[in-house]
Amino acid sequence: MSTVVESHDHGHHGPAKGLSRWLFTTNHKDIGTLYLWFSFIMLFIGGAMAMVIRAELFQPGLQIVQPEFFNQMTTNHGLIMVFGVIMPAFVGLANWMLPMQIGAPDMALPRLNNLSFWLLPMAFGILISTLFMPEGGPNFGWTFYAPLSTTYAPSTVNFFIFSVHIMGVSSILGSINIITTIFNMRAPGMTLMKMPLFVWSWLITAYLLIAVMPVLAGVVTMMLMDINFGTSFFNAAGGGDPVLFQHVFWFFGHPEVYIMILPAFGIVSHIIETFSRKPIFGYSSMVYAMASIAILSFVVWAHHMFTVGMPLAGELFFMYSTMLIAIPTGVKVFNWVATMFRGSITFETPMLFSIAFVALFTIGGFSGLMLAIVPADFQYHDTYFVVAHFHYVLVPGALFGIIAAAYYWLPKWTGNMYDETLGKLHFWLTFISVNVTFFPMHFVGLAGMPRRYPDYALQFADFNALISVGAFMFGITQLLFLFIVIKTIRSGKQAKPEVWEGAGDLGLEWTLSSPPPYHSFTVQPQVK
Amino acid sequence: MAYIRKVFTGFILVLPLIFSSLIFSETSDYNMPIGVTEVSESIFGLHMLIFWICVVIGVIVFSIMFWSLWKYRKSKGAVAADFDDNFWLEIGWTVAATLVLVWMAVPSTQVMVEAYDDAEGEINILITGHQWKWHYEYLEDEVGFFSNLSTSQEQIDGEVPKGEFYLREVDEPLVIPTNTRVRFLITGNDVIHSWWVPDFAVKQDAIPGFINTAWTNVPEPGIFRGACTELCGIKHAFMPVVVRAVEREEFDAFIAEKVALAEEERMLTSKVWTKDELMARGESFYATNCAACHQANGQGIPPVFPSLVGSQITMFDSNKHIEILMEGVQGSAMAAFGESYSEVDIASVITYTRQAWSNGEKGDGVIVTPQDIVAYKNRIDL
Ligand code: HEM
Ligand SMILES: [Cu+2]
Numbered sequence: 001m002s003t004v005v006e007s008h009d010h011g012h013h014g015p016a017k018g019l020s021r022w023l024f025t026t027n028h029k030d031i032g033t034l035y036l037w038f039s040f041i042m043l044f045i046g047g048a049m050a051m052v053i054r055a056e057l058f059q060p061g062l063q064i065v066q067p068e069f070f071n072q073m074t075t076n077h078g079l080i081m082v083f084g085v086i087m088p089a090f091v092g093l094a095n096w097m098l099p100m101q102i103g104a105p106d107m108a109l110p111r112l113n114n115l116s117f118w119l120l121p122m123a124f125g126i127l128i129s130t131l132f133m134p135e136g137g138p139n140f141g142w143t144f145y146a147p148l149s150t151t152y153a154p155s156t157v158n159f160f161i162f163s164v165h166i167m168g169v170s171s172i173l174g175s176i177n178i179i180t181t182i183f184n185m186r187a188p189g190m191t192l193m194k195m196p197l198f199v200w201s202w203l204i205t206a207y208l209l210i211a212v213m214p215v216l217a218g219v220v221t222m223m224l225m226d227i228n229f230g231t232s233f234f235n236a237a238g239g240g241d242p243v244l245f246q247h248v249f250w251f252f253g254h255p256e257v258y259i260m261i262l263p264a265f266g267i268v269s270h271i272i273e274t275f276s277r278k279p280i281f282g283y284s285s286m287v288y289a290m291a292s293i294a295i296l297s298f299v300v301w302a303h304h305m306f307t308v309g310m311p312l313a314g315e316l317f318f319m320y321s322t323m324l325i326a327i328p329t330g331v332k333v334f335n336w337v338a339t340m341f342r343g344s345i346t347f348e349t350p351m352l353f354s355i356a357f358v359a360l361f362t363i364g365g366f367s368g369l370m371l372a373i374v375p376a377d378f379q380y381h382d383t384y385f386v387v388a389h390f391h392y393v394l395v396p397g398a399l400f401g402i403i404a405a406a407y408y409w410l411p412k413w414t415g416n417m418y419d420e421t422l423g424k425l426h427f428w429l430t431f432i433s434v435n436v437t438f439f440p441m442h443f444v445g446l447a448g449m450p451r452r453y454p455d456y457a458l459q460f461a462d463f464n465a466l467i468s469v470g471a472f473m474f475g476i477t478q479l480l481f482l483f484i485v486i487k488t489i490r491s492g493k494q495a496k497p498e499v500w501e502g503a504g505d506l507g508l509e510w511t512l513s514s515p516p517p518y519h520s521f522t523v524q525p526q527v528k
Numbered sequence: 529m530a531y532i533r534k535v536f537t538g539f540i541l542v543l544p545l546i547f548s549s550l551i552f553s554e555t556s557d558y559n560m561p562i563g564v565t566e567v568s569e570s571i572f573g574l575h576m577l578i579f580w581i582c583v584v585i586g587v588i589v590f591s592i593m594f595w596s597l598w599k600y601r602k603s604k605g606a607v608a609a610d611f612d613d614n615f616w617l618e619i620g621w622t623v624a625a626t627l628v629l630v631w632m633a634v635p636s637t638q639v640m641v642e643a644y645d646d647a648e649g650e651i652n653i654l655i656t657g658h659q660w661k662w663h664y665e666y667l668e669d670e671v672g673f674f675s676n677l678s679t680s681q682e683q684i685d686g687e688v689p690k691g692e693f694y695l696r697e698v699d700e701p702l703v704i705p706t707n708t709r710v711r712f713l714i715t716g717n718d719v720i721h722s723w724w725v726p727d728f729a730v731k732q733d734a735i736p737g738f739i740n741t742a743w744t745n746v747p748e749p750g751i752f753r754g755a756c757t758e759l760c761g762i763k764h765a766f767m768p769v770v771v772r773a774v775e776r777e778e779f780d781a782f783i784a785e786k787v788a789l790a791e792e793e794r795m796l797t798s799k800v801w802t803k804d805e806l807m808a809r810g811e812s813f814y815a816t817n818c819a820a821c822h823q824a825n826g827q828g829i830p831p832v833f834p835s836l837v838g839s840q841i842t843m844f845d846s847n848k849h850i851e852i853l854m855e856g857v858q859g860s861a862m863a864a865f866g867e868s869y870s871e872v873d874i875a876s877v878i879t880y881t882r883q884a885w886s887n888g889e890k891g892d893g894v895i896v897t898p899q900d901i902v903a904y905k906n907r908i909d910l
Contacts, residue, residue, distance in 0.1 A: 067766075071764075147720070148759065152719050236735075240737075276600075307733050308733045342596070344602045345602055345606065359593070373575075374640050375639040376575045378729055378730070379571060443559075447561075453765035456695065456765065
């Protein structure tokens with residue numbers, strides 16, 4: 001017996017060759033890479049849709065696409081960016097970094113990991129294929145309010161529902177894996193309150209996902225029943241309640257927006273401490289802030305529904321609870337600033353993106369606070385002011401967090417330094433274009449332009465042209481990012497294990513070689 | 529160097545102020561409109577208050593941040609301190625943030641209570657959102673009408689120059705009296721719409737199966753333009769709201785005229801109609817109400833909007849044809865027009881579509897009269 005075991009040498013597994021490496025891989029780095037490339041490709045697909053939208057809105061009148069197609073573009077742009085870009089990118093980063101940050105060889109459940117990834121291309125394959133069907137794809141907005149998405153939807157809505165179900169399964173499986181890994185595979189000595197903030201942010205995010213993805217699955221299942229099996233959950237004519245849809249959707253939806261930002265909080269905390277050469281200020285208050293944001297996010301959902309006709313007490317409750325979220329959010333911003341205060345600061349590309357994150361995310365927080373004020377929200381709701389708000393928290397917020405993470409860890413992953421000059425160029429072009437695109441949206445919104453309009457009145461024309469120019473610039477700039485990433489993978493100055501000056505003390509990932517070994521930590525490190 | 533630094537910090541501090549005061553000044557076209565009602569003015573005041581609080585907090589936080597980035601840059605030889613926590617500071621800013629929020633919450637609550645008022649109005653108007661037009665009904669006088677976009681398709685397609693009120697004009701605006709409490713009862717007929725007039729600060733969702741309320745009291749006559757703000761399908765951007773506020777006497781005259789018209793309409797139902805009369809009326813009805821989906825040439829946009837040319841129903845099955853117009857088609861954009869339009873309108877548009885585009889020559893060419901529609905209704909009621 002023993003001879004059989006010996007002939008099978010476990011110590012020197014490398015990646016398999018060719019396509020099967022990617023199809024059958026159970027390695028956390030390979031899966032992380034798959035997630036990140038998937039998200040990157042989706043960024044360009046969703047981005048192309050945004051370009052169609054902005055091209056049409058460049059001038060008043062209908063020039064390029066008809067409203068039918070325009071609505072499909074806004075809907076799919078939103079769905080792809082939320083479920084296909086931001087979320088998979090964070091899962092990819094989690095796959096790469098969690099084992100390396102907690103001193104583990106791999107994720108706890110590697111086969112599940114493979115499954116969670118491969119579900120995604122299927123889900124999005126189905127979703128995108130609907131655009132080529134005769135009735136066209138989903139056209140009811142990424143929030144798919146019933147009955148527009150049920151009684152009045154194209155029949156391809158069934159594919160949409162199926163695809164959302166698959167995405168949900170993928171997220172839940174991924175979250176189970178992350179929670180299991182964090183609880184069971186930390187290096188000896190790494191107590192919960194010694195975990196890196198990125199690990200904390202993902203632990204909290206994973207719980208949010210497990211709590212709300214089933215709610216999303218529930219609401220699309222109710223739609224499925226209404227459409228195909230004669231129920232009337234959301235059909236007023238059958239005694240159902242269209243507002244119920246919105247309550248259930250936003251009970252998922254609001255925690256979802258925090259799912260899209262918490263991991264970025266973790267990333268940015270690491271980057272700011274690295275380049276300020278000073279440990280993060282208020283570690284424990286950072287953890288408590290994230291936890292309270294997560295808990296509060298379950299009791300604010302109806303701030304998306306201030307105009308559906310709630311009782312006064314309801315409107316006030318959701319206004320107060322929403323305003324409360326600003327406290328932990330503010331605390332995080334104060335802590336980042338305090339970390340920079342009296343540091344020794346350098347401005348490498350990841351730091352630039354993180355500084356921009358802090359500044360611009362805060363602007364998004366301010367507009368969020370304004371939106372929380374119910375009577376004022378009557379004027380803001382469903383205008384471009386809301387579009388400005390959520391793009392500020394999602395683009396220079398979540399997306400900048402992801403880009404910063406890519407620059408920060410790319411040398412670790414590939415062993416090659418990226419080109420700093422190009423990185424900085426990428427930053428400045430992105431920073432300028434993001435503001436040219438999204439800042440004027442505040443004004444067109446206040447001036448009265450509703451969202452999801454393929455055509456608009458003449459007084460909005462100047463700002464819309466400006467916004468479109470910014471958007472094209474932003475879109476083109478991201479091709480530069482693609483170029484930089486590919487260039488770094490193929491060549492570049494050899495990166496040291498600690499990569500960034502003094503980073504060696506900041507986390508376990510910097511004690512591994514660059515690039516790290518295939519099975520990150522085969523011997524558990526000791527954390528003091 | 530010290531001088532440059534001062535200028536730089538000063539610049540960073542002042543820039544957002546200059547910028548925002550330009551754009552957010554009360555007269556700016558790019559700020560929230562102050563509007564014309566007491567509520568809209570309070571809301572505007574609240575908006576500016578919250579905005580300025582945010583600006584001040586932003587200026588403080590960002591100046592500390594940019595100053596730190598500048599002062600503690602490594603290239604200047606800064607050496608990092610190594611503190612990483614301060615209990616009282618954490619408590620301090622948490623409490624400060626809470627106090628600021630309370631400061632915001634108090635006036636917000638007051639304005640909310642002011643805006644939220646469910647009492648009956650002197651005039652009560654039922655507003656129904658349809659795909660893609662608004663229906664207004666004066667509940668006291670039992671008269672109502674549809675309000676359709678009046679911007680031409682040629683303007684939208686860029687074939688002719690766009691007018692001043694491009695996409696913000698309708699064939700028949702809602703008319704309300706000034707200095708009167710007007711209550712709106714808002715509902716939806718098909719999907720959810722949302723009725724918004726920025727100058728009144730009224731935005732309420734129009735939801736099937738629900739009746740939401742909102743109210744206003746407009747001091748001065750004027751024309752106020754708004755929009756549908758809940759995605760409601762293809763023509764979401766093409767169903768504007770226009771409200772005309774007029775003095776009370778003018779309003780009463782308007783209502784009297786509407787009542788007389790409605791009476792006339794009822795007379796028309798009993799009249800004997802000729803084919804030509806029905807055709808003429810049907811053609812214009814078709815252009816305003818049907819062509820958006822089925823197209824002016826009747827070809828529709830299959831498969832979403834079926835063609836009416838040469839179809840079994842429009843050529844050979846007038847009973848089915850009546851039924852579809854009266855009841856709509858479940859699960860499609862085809863509404864139940866019979867609920868909202870007169871027998872004359874329904875009869876004439878059916879007659880028109882059975883004759884137009886050579887349907888008349890190839891099909892049975894049956895002429896449907898208002899009396900047929902009355903008969904249908906009586907049958908259904910049984
Ligand atoms: C201080 C924190 C925040 C507050 C007080 C806040 C408040 C609000 C409110 C009241 C709305 C509804 C506006 C309306 O529809 O009228 C809203 C919309 C939205 N927020 Fe936030 N928000 C905050 C942070 C965030 C963050 C961190 C994200 C995501 C990363 C986010 C993403 C969104 C999105 C996506 C929407 C629009 C959803 C839609 O209707 O399509 N928000 N926010
Ligand atoms: Cu929310």
